[in-house]
Structure formats: structure tokens, C-alpha cells
Amino acid sequence: MxxxxxxxxxxxxxxxxxxxxxxxxxxxxxxxxxxxxxxxxxxxxxxxxxxxxxxxxxxxxxxxxxxxxxxxRMRQGGPGAEAHLPEPIDQNVYYCGYHSAKSYGAASYLIRRPEGNILVDSPRFAKPLIKKIEDLGGIDLMFLTHKDDVADHEKFHRHFGCRRILHEADIGRETAHIEEVIRGDDVQSLSPDIRIIPVPGHTAGSCCLLWREAILFTGDHLSWDSGKKSLYASKHTCWHDWSRQIQSMKRLSGFSFEWVLPGHGARCHLPFDRMRVELAGLIDRMTTTF
Missing domain, CATH: 3.30.70.20 (Alpha-Beta Plaits)
Incomplete structure (x- = not known):
């Protein structure tokens, strides 16, 4: 408090x-x-x-x-605030809120789908959020974009019985018992409308999740700079290899999406053509600062 x-x-x-x-x-x-x-x-x-x-x-x-x-200063809660989280974004995707200090305040998201809901990265294990997620159908799969944002993954796994998935290069002591392991750098499909795109750079095992060829969950690989009104990647917080992150960013040029939903940084929603232009501009800036 x-x-x-x-x-x-x-x-x-x-x-x-x-x-x-x-x-x-x-x-x-x-x-x-x-x-x-x-x-x-x-x-x-x-x-x-x-x-x-x-x-x-x-x-x-x-x-x-x-x-x-x-x-x-009024020392009172916000009436109705809990009812607004998770917050709908688009196409059955929700922003969870309730960020965890364990992930330095990273955002997480819930994809609601008939085949089973997917939690992208871990929010704080907070009772009001847990109840709302239960009301939305629970969690079948927990997709972890990279090792920095796993936070309370174990608590969510125990409560919901969800499978967890993480790239092999980012598995450590806290994630040694992950149920499903992503191996190599090939793009993989979880279903016809969900693809896993390995994007090493920020960490060796960073991955993006593409939903319906429209919404890209980017972890700490890519975000929006609200001040400069442009896509952004952080060299300062690139813990693995900046040159690999540049190549991974170029890889995203081969995919179509209109939403960028990051762990850290602002999200953005742009027309497909504008997103391609913005991504090309970011790649140019990243190459210049290499």
C-alpha cells in the first residue's frame, strides 16, 4: 500500500x-x-x-x-475497478492487469477460446483475478514468452492444472518442470490460428505468439513508444544478443498483424500496412545503432 x-x-x-x-x-x-x-x-x-x-x-x-x-488520500478503493479486469482488447483477448513485481511489472494476457483458454505470461496470483479467470473459463495452457516474465506461473499451474510452455533456451531452475518445451528456431503451430515464432535476442529463448494473423504477443521483444509514436526495441535491456534480436525482428516482417501486445511498454493497434512500415523503420533504427 x-x-x-x-x-x-x-x-x-x-x-x-x-x-x-x-x-x-x-x-x-x-x-x-x-x-x-x-x-x-x-x-x-x-x-x-x-x-x-x-x-x-x-x-x-x-x-x-x-x-x-x-x-x-481518500483511502478508499475504486468502486467497480476489479470488475474491469481482465479488460477486453479485441478478438477474445483480454489484458489481465495485476502485474507482478517478480516480472518487474510485466503485462499478461488471456486468450479466450472454445478449445481452452491461453494465459500469455504470468500476472500476480491475486484472488479477484483468479475468480474472474475462472468465470471466463479457466486456463488450459500458459504460454511463457521468455524467462523474465514467468512470475507466479507455478501457482497458476497448481490452481488451474494448466500446461505450461517455454523455449528450451530459457528454462532454468524455476521452470525446470515445464510441461511442454519449444525446441529450435522453427515456427510452430499450436492450432490453425495460433503460431509460435521464436525471436531470440532479448533472451536466447524469447518467443512471440501470433493469434489469428492479427494479434502478436511479443513479451519483451517489441513494444510501442508512446512518446515517439513508433515501434520500439530496447538495446539497453537486451540480455542476450542484439544482433540476433535484429534478425528476429526481420523475421516478423514475414507475418501479418495489427496488434502488438508486449510485456513491457505500451501496446499498439495499427492497420496492417502501417504496421509493416513501422516495423521496417524500427529495423532500420536497430541496424543503425548496432
């Missing part, structure tokens, strides 16, 4: 604030961009919400903050 005694001085006066426990994961800034921004490696409230819609986004940020760094 946020502490008013640790409030950051950058916050504007008003009900909501961010305290000094913020880890700058960026969650609140893209979830409620009309209220939160970043300054000197910390989030802060630059503008208090002025509508019920904006207040709801702030309360969703309170629930989703991995370290509980967002507080309210």
Missing part, C-alpha cells in the same frame, strides 16, 4: 499520488496516460483525473501496480 509519508514531490496536488517505492515499470503511464507520466526514473501524477472514466483507469492502475506505489 502506498505511503503518504513517502510521496514523490513531482506529484501534483490532489487525491492520487505515487510514492518512492515506484520501480518505474511503466504500467500506470500506459494504463492511465492522462494521469501518470515518468520523471527521473519514477512515475508521478502530472494531472488528477477529471472524469469517471479517467478515475476508473487510475483505480485499475492501483490494482495493477506491482509494488503498490499508487495511493489515494
Amino acid at each position: 502506498a505511503n503518504i509519508q513517502k510521496i514523490l514531490p513531482a506529484n501534483v496536488p490532489g487525491e492520487f499520488f505515487v510514492d518512492k517505492t515506484c520501480i518505474d515499470c511503466g504500467t500506470c503511464a500506459w494504463l492511465a496516460p492522462d494521469t501518470f507520466a515518468d520523471q527521473n526514473g519514477m512515475a508521478y501524477v502530472f494531472r488528477q483525473p477529471s472524469s469517471e472514466g479517467e478515475r476508473m483507469r487510475v483505480h485499475m492502475s492501483v490494482l495493477s501496480c506491482p509494488v503498490g506505489a499508487i495511493g489515494s
Whole structure:
């Protein structure tokens, strides 16, 4: 819970604030961009919400903050905020919220499908979220994009009995008992409308998941830069091999998608043609900075 005694001085006066426990994961800034921004490696409230819609986004940020760094001087929860998570995005895909500090605040997603739901990466194992996921049909498969964002995967596995899948290059002590292992760099199909695309670079075993040739779950491989209004890949947080990440980005040029849903960073929705142009531009920038 946020502490008013640790409030950051950058916050504007008003009900909501961010305290000094913020880890700058960026969650609140893209979830409620009309209220939160970043300054000197910390989030802060630059503008208090002025509508019920904006207040709801702030309360969703309170629930989703991995370290509980967002507080309210009124000391009351957001009525109805829990009902808005998971949040529908498009084509039976939901944003889970409830980020975990174990994954440095990475986003996770639920794909709802008759054949069995898929959880992409791990949110925090929070009771309100668990109940909502149960109401949506549970979890059949947990797809882990890479080793950084596995968080509470074991708790979800035990509760839902879901199978977990991760690339062999990213399996470690905490994931040694994964049920299904992705091997090699070939594209694999989970079903006619789901493909696994290995994209080594950020980590050796990073993978994207492509849903219905439209929605790409990218882990930490690819995201949207809200400030520059362009696709983004982080060289600073490339833990494995930047040259391989460039090649992996080029690989994505062979696929069609209109959504980028990342673990860290903002998501984006662009027309297919625009997405191709943006991806080509990113590859040029990555090559220039190599």
C-alpha cells in the first residue's frame, strides 16, 4: 500500500499520488496516460483525473501496480475497478492487469477460446483475478514468452492444472518442470490460428505468439513508444544478443498483424500496412545503432 509519508514531490496536488517505492515499470503511464507520466526514473501524477472514466483507469492502475506505489488520500478503493479486469482488447483477448513485481511489472494476457483458454505470461496470483479467470473459463495452457516474465506461473499451474510452455533456451531452475518445451528456431503451430515464432535476442529463448494473423504477443521483444509514436526495441535491456534480436525482428516482417501486445511498454493497434512500415523503420533504427 502506498505511503503518504513517502510521496514523490513531482506529484501534483490532489487525491492520487505515487510514492518512492515506484520501480518505474511503466504500467500506470500506459494504463492511465492522462494521469501518470515518468520523471527521473519514477512515475508521478502530472494531472488528477477529471472524469469517471479517467478515475476508473487510475483505480485499475492501483490494482495493477506491482509494488503498490499508487495511493489515494481518500483511502478508499475504486468502486467497480476489479470488475474491469481482465479488460477486453479485441478478438477474445483480454489484458489481465495485476502485474507482478517478480516480472518487474510485466503485462499478461488471456486468450479466450472454445478449445481452452491461453494465459500469455504470468500476472500476480491475486484472488479477484483468479475468480474472474475462472468465470471466463479457466486456463488450459500458459504460454511463457521468455524467462523474465514467468512470475507466479507455478501457482497458476497448481490452481488451474494448466500446461505450461517455454523455449528450451530459457528454462532454468524455476521452470525446470515445464510441461511442454519449444525446441529450435522453427515456427510452430499450436492450432490453425495460433503460431509460435521464436525471436531470440532479448533472451536466447524469447518467443512471440501470433493469434489469428492479427494479434502478436511479443513479451519483451517489441513494444510501442508512446512518446515517439513508433515501434520500439530496447538495446539497453537486451540480455542476450542484439544482433540476433535484429534478425528476429526481420523475421516478423514475414507475418501479418495489427496488434502488438508486449510485456513491457505500451501496446499498439495499427492497420496492417502501417504496421509493416513501422516495423521496417524500427529495423532500420536497430541496424543503425548496432
